Amino acid sequence: MEEPCYSFEEEETTSEFLLWDQDPNDELQLDNLLLDYSSLADHLFPWPSSASPPTAPISSVAPPSPFDVAPERALGAEVDSSPPPGPAAPSPGSAHRRAANVRERKRMLSINSAFDQLRCHVPTFPYEKRLSKIDTLRLAIAYIALLGEILLSGCEPKSYVEQCLKSSLQSHRQAIWNTSDLTARLSWIKWD
DNA sequence: TAGGCCATCTGGTCCT
């Protein structure tokens, strides 16, 4: 099996170890986010949802046309024929309710698109299947924390990570990024 | 077959 290769110095990627290989605008936005570390708390989400271009369907179970209004596709309440609880509540099949459903699907698509973008910025194993949403979030948190530590340390990224992997730093510091998920991925990086 | 993950619908709440 081929080993993944990544160099902090050259920001070069292989097709098997996905890092920073996305749209230059996305990369720039992430760069800005990492550079402006002090404002991280105000910019936890770097991509506005409206700016996320739609990507290819990520799920095999996604409907062919996500914008179609398909009340018969209703899964959760498809056989619920009980009347709405309040007089102000729109009936399940009303135009208002269908429009709200369409908006909600579009909103979820936007969120999923952002998750796809985020997946492209966290280290993954070459053989790894698609990260789940929760794993993507946790890995991204750890990865950002690591990058922040590298920036603050002023050390060479390569040597810093190698030191960490040798536990010389982990032994006396409980770093936020020090998760088994991330350290395992870092150990896959071939530096030269 | 059980559990994890996901898409979708739905109603409530908040915001503009």
Added chain:
DNA sequence: AGGACCAGATGGCCTA
């Protein structure tokens, strides 16, 4: 008032 956001419920798909 209408849209955005959120969480609960439900059922489908996939994998160990």
